[in-house]
Amino acid sequence: MAFGSHRMRELSGTYTFSSRPRAVENRIKVPPQQALRNYGNIMYDRRVVRGSTYSQHILQTTAQTTPSEIQRHQEMRRRAITQKRAFGESRLKTPEALQGRTHVDVQTDLYLEELSDVLATTDIECQTDAFLDRPATPLFIPAKTGKDVATQIEEGELFDFDREVQPLLEVLVGKTVEQSLLEVMEEEELECLRAQQRAFLELRNSELAEVQRLQEQERRRSQEKERRIAEQREALKKEKETAEKIAARVFSQHYLADLLPAVFTSLSDHGYFYDPVEKDIETNFFPWLMAEVNKSLEKRRVARQLLDGIIYEVAQTRQAMLKQQESQPQTPEKSDVENRENVQ
Numbered sequence: 001m002a003f004g005s006h007r008m009r010e011l012s013g014t015y016t017f018s019s020r021p022r023a024v025e026n027r028i029k030v031p032p033q034q035a036l037r038n039y040g041n042i043m044y045d046r047r048v049v050r051g052s053t054y055s056q057h058i059l060q061t062t063a064q065t066t067p068s069e070i071q072r073h074q075e076m077r078r079r080a081i082t083q084k085r086a087f088g089e090s091r092l093k094t095p096e097a098l099q100g101r102t103h104v105d106v107q108t109d110l111y112l113e114e115l116s117d118v119l120a121t122t123d124i125e126c127q128t129d130a131f132l133d134r135p136a137t138p139l140f141i142p143a144k145t146g147k148d149v150a151t152q153i154e155e156g157e158l159f160d161f162d163r164e165v166q167p168l169l170e171v172l173v174g175k176t177v178e179q180s181l182l183e184v185m186e187e188e189e190l191e192c193l194r195a196q197q198r199a200f201l202e203l204r205n206s207e208l209a210e211v212q213r214l215q216e217q218e219r220r221r222s223q224e225k226e227r228r229i230a231e232q233r234e235a236l237k238k239e240k241e242t243a244e245k246i247a248a249r250v251f252s253q254h255y256l257a258d259l260l261p262a263v264f265t266s267l268s269d270h271g272y273f274y275d276p277v278e279k280d281i282e283t284n285f286f287p288w289l290m291a292e293v294n295k296s297l298e299k300r301r302v303a304r305q306l307l308d309g310i311i312y313e314v315a316q317t318r319q320a321m322l323k324q325q326e327s328q329p330q331t332p333e334k335s336d337v338e339n340r341e342n343v344q
Contacts, residue, residue, distance in 0.1 A: 042126050 042048050097103050267273055 042124065048126075 043050075094103065264273075
């Protein structure tokens with residue numbers, strides 16, 4: 001809290017205090033550790049002694065720590081560690097991150113602070129006074145004052161155990177008996193509740209069995225009903241199909257009664273009905289006969305062609321011989337012999 005200037009004035013032999021009011025400035029409170037880290041102020045260093053050194057309690061150089069004190073300090077330290085561990089386990093921890101994610105530290109303070117691995121450090125020097133060599137200050141022991149007074153108390157004057165313990169025993173016994181009766185009544189009530197629960201469960205199981213039997217009976221009835229309905233439908237369907245087939249047969253018979261003669265007549269006119277012998281002669285004998293005739297005629301034609309070729313060659317030869325005889329004169333005897341050879 002900020003104050004203004006102080007003024008002291010004297011009014012009729014008394015002093016009064018007054019100051020001019022003003023607005024309080026918003027100052028940022030910096031923790032000592034942060035101030036020491038940021039500015040290196042040695043006033044927040046515990047190794048620096050503040051104030052007068054004579055008013056502090058200084059231990060004697062000859063004083064030594066006893067084993068009991070060491071054990072007590074160790075026990076206190078162990079107890080503090082145990083309490084800290086129990087407090088850490090009892091605290092609600094942040095749940096584990098989901099698969100593929102990680103937790104990130106986020107500043108939630110009012111004023112953000114830059115986080116960096118490299119700390120800014122500065123070198124600061126301070127000149128202190130030299131230590132004075134003087135003996136240790138002895139402990140202050142006040143002088144004994146007053147008188148020692150004692151009081152004699154006889155046996156039984158302050159406390160009679162048998163008389164004082166009687167109301168306590170009555171209360172304890174009464175509470176024990178009352179608690180026992182309550183427990184017995186509670187056990188009897190629980191037993192009654194269990195018996196009622198068993199009877200209820202038996203009744204419920206019997207009712208469930210009866211319900212299941214009725215459901216099964218109803219299911220069988222519904223299945224039988226559906227089966228009967230399906231059979232009736234199938235019978236009606238078959239009866240309908242039979243009636244349709246009979247009607248179709250009767251209609252076809254009436255329709256074919258006049259159609260068959262006309263169809264047979266038309267087929268006969270178109271040659272679908274024939275004599276097997278005549279059909280066999282036309283399809284088998286006549287083609288074979290024509291093929292044989294064609295073969296015979298082909299042979300005759302080939303023979304005629306060969307004969308014509310021979311006759312043509314003989315005629316050409318005789319014509320050439322006649323021309324040769326005409327071009328060369330011969331004696332009558334020789335010519336007669338050649339004519340004979342040619343004729344032969």
